Amino acid sequence: MTDTATDTITDVISERTTHVIAAEINMIKYQTEKIYLAAAVEIGRRLTEAKALLNYGEWGKWLEESVDFSQSRANKLMRIFKEYGAEQLTSSNSDPDPNLNYSQAVLLLGIPKEERAQFIIDMDIEGMTKQELRQAVNERTQTRQEKDRASQENADLQKTVKDQSGIITELTAELANLKVQLENVKTSKAELDKTARELKDSLESLQQSSSAKGYERMKTNFINTSLKVRANHIAFLCENLDKTIKEVKHELLQIAPNDKETYITYKNKVYDHLNVWLKDETWSRQARPGEDAQ
Known part of the structure; x- marks a missing residue:
């Protein structure tokens, strides 16, 4: 009875099927890849050591002549050593899991080391x-x-928004400055008009007066005051002209490195305007009476 039972169990265990054979093959493959991973780590360790000892330019020749490795294969083995050192394969608290086989270890190189254990x-x-x-x-x-x-x-996107915000701020400040300049021009013109009206009213009033002497005095005051006002206005215009030319120069210098064509075009326009003004004979004709008077 005992012999019959033993024979039955033996027959069941020894029964060979394709599923059993496939399981055995897969087990052998898994165990082989685990052994190969350990071997790859040790080869990578020694390749790393050898590379540190070789002079620059000797690495490729040494691989070809001494171990028959391509540089790509050597780099892969050295990376495996770096990522899965021998201490990681033998430690119970290793990272990654010590039960990895070679194929798994190679595929997991695609996962950053700090994320690999959790993955x-x-x-x-x-x-x-x-x-x-x-x-x-x-x-x-x-x-x-x-x-x-x-x-x-x-x-x-955030950088673009920040840059555009800076540009908007600059343009807003420039617009505010232009508004201030415009108001100054308006104020200057308004004051000139007001003074002219007051002087005109005074002159008309004096003309109606019987005092010719007072009329002449007021006329002289009117002329002198008008000249002073005009001189002040001219000074204001000259100051703004100087400021405008400086701003044009500054803007042209800013744009020159990136837009040479625009820089040259408007620089020449400035030169052309200056030449036209300097060659205008009106300046000379207006100066002659004063020279003759002297």
Whole structure:
């Protein structure tokens, strides 16, 4: 009876099916990749050590002649060592989980190191196929890229708004300054008109008076006052002309580095105006009577 039961159990255990064979193959693959990961870490450790000992320019030749590695493969192994050092593979508190195999470790390089442990926990990667893990890593990478892109776009937008706000502030201040200048011109003209009217009224009143002497005196005062007012107005205009020319010069110098064509066009316009004014014979004709009088 005992022998019959033992034979039955043995028959069940030894029964070979494709499912059993596939499970054994997958187990061997998993164990092999775990061993390969440990080996890759140790190779990466030694490659890192060798590179530090070689002179500049010797690395590629040494890889080809000594270990028959391409630089891309060597870089991959050194990164695996950096990310999954031997102390991480043997520590119970390691990050990432010490049960990773080589394929999983390579795919997880796509996850930033500081996020990798939580990703492993969230995704429960031990139960995932290689294809499923690759898809999960790609989705996480895409999500992060979209988040980073949105963050960058937001930062760019904020910078644009800030720059435009600065421009608006400058333009507002410039507009306020122009308004002040316009008011000054209006005030000066209004004062000149008022003085002229007062003098005209006084002159007309004096003309109606019987005192010719008082009339002449008032006429002289009127002329002198008018000249003084006009001189003050001319001084005001000259001051504003000087300020305008300086502002034009300042604006042209500001725009010159980025818009040479506009700079040259308006600089020449300024020169042309100055030349026209200097060549105007009216200046000479008006000066001659005074010269003759002297």
